[in-house]
Amino acid sequence: MEDLNNLPPVSEVDNQEPVVPPVPPSFPPYDKRDQDIPPLKPNNWLWQSIVATIFCCNILGIVGIVYAARVDVLYYNNKFYEAEKNAKNAKTWTLIAFALGLISIIMWMIMMSTGNMPSYLEGIIENNASGYNF
């Protein structure tokens, strides 16, 4: 009980000088530092998407090239986050083009070897040749 009585009243504690924490060294704000050291340019899958465009029997590779171009434009305009996002899209579309190309080539070979393809193609050609199929 004695100890409690010896404690200073509340008002005195509030009036005491607060301990000043040491001032941290001032850094420039984060976005400014990001501009000083730009991140590495994300891989834009440019030549891979060209391979997909030319050799994979579909035109989805062009979507990949469009995204690759967007990556470059955004990156050199200091929009690094958007560039990263577009690089991801470029990769996805290029891989989709590759996968679709592979599937279509395998399908074609299977249909050709089973003999279903010629009649199927003839059907398409006949429908298109008439020109009045609407």
Added chain:
Amino acid sequence: MSKGIKIVFGAAIVLILLAALYLFYYLNPETHSIFPKCPFLVLTSYECPGCGTQRAIHQLLHLNIGAALKYNAFMILAIPFIFLGVYMEYFGGKQRNTKLYKTFFGRYSAIVILIIIFLYWILRNII
């Protein structure tokens, strides 16, 4: 990916490419029907930028560059670029030839290629 998987993957791709080249050398895509047709061409009867690649490869393997250019001129231009890309990415060209890398994979290359592709796409269907 670990190094062993990478080597196996690369070897598989090289083997498939060699097999494909063998096929393209001995069979003419113009006369044999096992080679797939472009779905874009079948559906719209317009040629896409990749149409004619297989016939062009056949002619290239027989060293008829003129005929190959007639089938798909864009591919003949793109093949050196693709080899350059493979060299830059997988054989350390990015570090060794920074100047070459900057000229061909620099700021405007993707846009230039995109413009070339669309021009080629339009022009080959007009002319």
